[in-house]
Amino acid sequence: xxIALIHAVVVALSCLVLRxxxxxxxxxxxxxxxxxxxxxxRTAVFLGSGGHTSEMLMLVSSLDFGRYFxxxxxxxxxxxxxxxKAVALESLKAADRPPSPNVVSGATFIxxxxxxxxxxxxxxxxxxxxxxxxxxxxxxxxxxxxxxxxSVDVLILNGPGTCFVLCMAAYLNRLFGLPSPKxxxxxxxxxxRSLSLSGLxxxxxxxRFVVQWPDLLxxxxxxxxxxxxx
Amino acid sequence: xxxxxxASTASSESSLRMHVFVTxxxxxxxxxxxxxxxxxxxxxxxxRGYSTLAVQCGNSHFDTGPFKKAGESWxxxxxxxxxxxxxxxxxxxxxxxxxxxxxxxxxxxxxDVLRLGKPLIVVPNETLLDNHQQELASAxxxxxxxxxxxxxxxxxxxxxxxxxxxxxxxxxxxxxxxxLLDEEMGFAEN
Numbered sequence: 001x002x003i004a005l006i007h008a009v010v011v012a013l014s015c016l017v018l019r020x021x022x023x024x025x026x027x028x029x030x031x032x033x034x035x036x037x038x039x040x041x042r043t044a045v046f047l048g049s050g051g052h053t054s055e056m057l058m059l060v061s062s063l064d065f066g067r068y069f070x071x072x073x074x075x076x077x078x079x080x081x082x083x084x085k086a087v088a089l090e091s092l093k094a095a096d097r098p099p100s101p102n103v104v105s106g107a108t109f110i111x112x113x114x115x116x117x118x119x120x121x122x123x124x125x126x127x128x129x130x131x132x133x134x135x136x137x138x139x140x141x142x143x144x145x146x147x148x149x150x151s152v153d154v155l156i157l158n159g160p161g162t163c164f165v166l167c168m169a170a171y172l173n174r175l176f177g178l179p180s181p182k183x184x185x186x187x188x189x190x191x192x193r194s195l196s197l198s199g200l201x202x203x204x205x206x207x208r209f210v211v212q213w214p215d216l217l218x219x220x221x222x223x224x225x226x227x228x229x230x
Numbered sequence: 231x232x233x234x235x236x237a238s239t240a241s242s243e244s245s246l247r248m249h250v251f252v253t254x255x256x257x258x259x260x261x262x263x264x265x266x267x268x269x270x271x272x273x274x275x276x277x278r279g280y281s282t283l284a285v286q287c288g289n290s291h292f293d294t295g296p297f298k299k300a301g302e303s304w305x306x307x308x309x310x311x312x313x314x315x316x317x318x319x320x321x322x323x324x325x326x327x328x329x330x331x332x333x334x335x336x337x338x339x340x341x342d343v344l345r346l347g348k349p350l351i352v353v354p355n356e357t358l359l360d361n362h363q364q365e366l367a368s369a370x371x372x373x374x375x376x377x378x379x380x381x382x383x384x385x386x387x388x389x390x391x392x393x394x395x396x397x398x399x400x401x402x403x404x405x406x407x408x409x410l411l412d413e414e415m416g417f418a419e420n
Contacts, residue, residue, distance in 0.1 A: 036416055036417060036418035037415060037416035037418075041417075042417050050256075050338075051336065051337055052339040054338050055338075056335075058402065058404075059407045061404065062402075062405070062406075062408045063407070063408055063411065064403025064406050064408065064412075067412070067415075067417055068411075091317075146398070153415065154411070154414075154415060156411075182414060182415065184411065184414065186407075188337065189337050189341070189366075190336075190337035190362060190363070190366050191362060191365075192362070192365040192366055192368075192369045193279050193362075193365045194362060194365070207414065208410070208414050210407075210410065213369070218283075224410065226406045226409075226410060227403075227406060228400070229403075229406050229407045230341055230402065230408075
């Protein structure tokens with residue numbers, strides 16, 4: 001009886017690992033062929049607070065807001081500064097553009113609990129990470145399916161820890177063949193010779209892994225470097 | 231934007247009345263703050279023509295003894311008039327007033343300062359566990375954009391800094407990320 005159970009668990013786990021391996025993005029980014037996209041890209045951006053928020057908002061500021069909307073900003077619980085900075089960017093961009101009936105102005109904000117606070121012990125981290133994951137799953141997997149709110153075409157991440165939980169929620173969708181956003185990870189400008197922990201963890205899973213210093217791709221593993229993005 | 235004047239003779243430098251701004255962001259960097267307020271560094275600053283100093287000390291601890299408290303800041307009038315305070319909502323005005331900036335090696339601060347075309351000396355905090363700050367400081371120094379210094383080497387770095395020889399930091403190039411994302415999402419090139 002116990003042996004049958006162990007067999008079942010081993011088979012289930014093997015299937016899971018195989019399934020995840022099959023849905024991992026390939027080593028080289030496949031360029032989409034055929035007609036170019038005309039529909040706008042529903043965009044979500046994770047603001048990791050502090051320097052991460054500043055860098056991310058610089059990246060977002062470079063995008064054509066006529067192509068990337070609606071925009072959802074995901075912030076960690078308690079991080080009001082990131083929200084303020086995002087609102088400031090949205091106002092600035094709105095002032096630049098003539099109003100258009102087709103373009104949704106304004107942005108949405110979602111708050112998720114932090115997977116791990118700074119200096120939090122690794123002992124309690126699995127608990128807070130699990131809480132965080134549940135909320136991410138709600139927003140990415142459940143909410144679009146059942147509540148008809150729009151799901152997201154692209155999710156842009158640049159660290160820190162909570163972005164790993166967002167990535168897991170997106171993969172939960174992929175496991176079940178549900179629509180899942182493209183995942184873009186941009187390593188910080190501050191990382192010259194070594195990747196951050198988030199970067200190391202997310203590298204195999206994201207659709208585009210972008211670094212800003214060429215040394216980081218010396219190991220020959222997947223990634224794009226187009227120089228400084230900030 | 232051209233870097234600050236680097237005078238050729240000591241006597242003309244001492245009449246320049248230039249201003250130095252020191253920042254540690256939201257971090258605690260006791261050793262930098264204390265060293266900047268020491269006679270060694272103040273003498274080096276004075277010899278290069280700096281007559282006023284403002285220090286944004288964040289969460290750092292320093293000896294407030296020699297200072298007079300005035301509201302939220304500590305002041306000391308001496309050869310180099312000094313003012314120390316913890317936080318301000320924005321440092322842009324402080325960067326604008328300064329002829330030289332000395333800071334911790336946080337990437338956000340570095341980008342903000344270099345984009346304003348100001349001479350910058352960064353001091354990586356060696357007590358930090360994961361010292362990727364050092365990597366960034368060295369890489370940017372290697373490209374000539376700033377000077378990196380240890381705490382103990384700070385006065386010498388100040389004395390030998392040639393601001394005019396610093397390489398201007400490139401302007402923000404938004405097209406790189408925009409093109410990368412447009413490509414990934416299948417948008418045609420503009």
